[in-house]
Amino acid sequence: MFIKFITTGGTIDKIYFDDLSQFEVGESRMQHILAEGLVTFEFDVVPLMHKDSLEIDDADRRKLRDYISGDDATRYVITHGTDTMPVTAEALSDLKGKTIVLTGSLTPARFRTTDAIFNVGMAVATAQVAAPGVYIAMSGQVFEAGAVQKNRAENRFEPIDRN
Amino acid sequence: MFIKFITTGGTIDKIYFDDLSQFEVGESRMQHILAEGLVTFEFDVVPLMHKDSLEIDDADRRKLRDYISGDDATRYVITHGTDTMPVTAEALSDLKGKTIVLTGSLTPARFRTTDAIFNVGMAVATAQVAAPGVYIAMSGQVFEAGAVQKNRAENRFEPIDRN
Amino acid sequence: MFIKFITTGGTIDKIYFDDLSQFEVGESRMQHILAEGLVTFEFDVVPLMHKDSLEIDDADRRKLRDYISGDDATRYVITHGTDTMPVTAEALSDLKGKTIVLTGSLTPARFRTTDAIFNVGMAVATAQVAAPGVYIAMSGQVFEAGAVQKNRAENRFEPIDRN
């Protein structure tokens, strides 16, 4: 079993310097998280971008889509900022024959209390178990691309109400 | 979406008192782990036993099986000590129409570095995404009951070699 | 034994919201840190300001000085942003008959890896053991007010070289 991890930035990889500095996207925490999970499968981690979710644009999404389209893995976990994660998920949704799971966190992975580790655990399981397609694993749930939104006021992911 | 969590003890819930004390199974950490994962689905946590894996016997497995059989939930996450987790998984494998995922951890959830949170994240996703059946989520992988063993020497879960 | 804790903000109390938010000074972590230290002495925590170190001005320092001057405790631990901590220490240095220790952290207390807990431990011991005076406890060392500076390039506190 092999999973390819692609990191794009976002809250999950935020670091903090000091009073004079901003909170910035740092090196990916993915290897640390996988080490903590004591995983034994094979994997690669590809840091494709270092961006906040709101800075990811259509060109970035094409880059991500082209990367996966031209790559021969079949299981992907993509870490991504939360604000536009649903947009990126939809932009990948016509990729066939691959199980692609986007995740991230509402609190940086470097915090003592963070949803990052739980979320990556969900994403890793979904990449193995789910049928080919594009998913978002956040807020303890696995959503299909196109059927999920971030509720900013409540700071959680939820199904889109289609009424 | 509703998941029922059943806790039975094991390393995941181990606590430590002091020099005079043994390392013992304590209150379940499940609520803490789910709070850290910022989950938004509905759930119950049922503490069915407080035992080390090696103390769980056939009567305990019947008790667990009967509990699930007589319960109307369809998604279960069971935390269990690792040494006999595969035995318990097989004992549940004739239960139909339910997705049951066993997990636990090789390091107590109270440790700063632990696989517990990652593993519960995997189990929660599997309980949502997988077809009805019995699974073990450990070592970064989702295994089917009957096809997995703990390799004690290497301290990991792996597929059974059926050659 | 009684210690009065005064919090003024700074990195030690920084929190993080999400992609759209800034990293801001939050509620003081002091009670959490003291609970983790299993302290048994009596204490009060007084949140006097919520400011980054660079925003603390002479009026703020007078406010802090007046508070302590008019208060009847004899042992103080003050948490403060690091950039101007030496300035504030000097502004308090003519207060007599009290042991006053300033501390803070280079990494927020909410991080999994942080110097905050260690530093507060140093400050608490110094407030008990040191002669009356004003001290800074940072970088594993206890400095006297007026004899210490922050080396921003190296991100540490060090003695002032008076040559």
Add this chain to the structure above:
Amino acid sequence: MFIKFITTGGTIDKIYFDDLSQFEVGESRMQHILAEGLVTFEFDVVPLMHKDSLEIDDADRRKLRDYISGDDATRYVITHGTDTMPVTAEALSDLKGKTIVLTGSLTPARFRTTDAIFNVGMAVATAQVAAPGVYIAMSGQVFEAGAVQKNRAENRFEPIDRN
């Protein structure tokens, strides 16, 4: 400034293997704790024993006393199991011209919530600030050797009531 750290075992260095294993004294966590505290002073860490507090006997205390007596450092932090820490402190109390601080923890340093880091912070400050003598830094307080006991029922250190 130079501090010599001597580790003897105890709860602070306890590790956990798995269901079949006991909770054992592991490698010292001292380097990790000092790294987390971002200390900049010079130090050595000497692992003199690997014992639970209750296993430390008079021969061990002589060994520790002889080591310090024949060593040329002037500041020591000794990590030690909590149950007999006061006994060891008294056994060192005739050593002259050195500031010696014993500390440890009621919860292993590897736990997510532990008093170990706070306690070592207290000990490091005391070793710098206190007059020559032997001290115990636990429960948020700095006690002199001979004037402190562990209250096992309350799981804390407290002054000896000499009435």
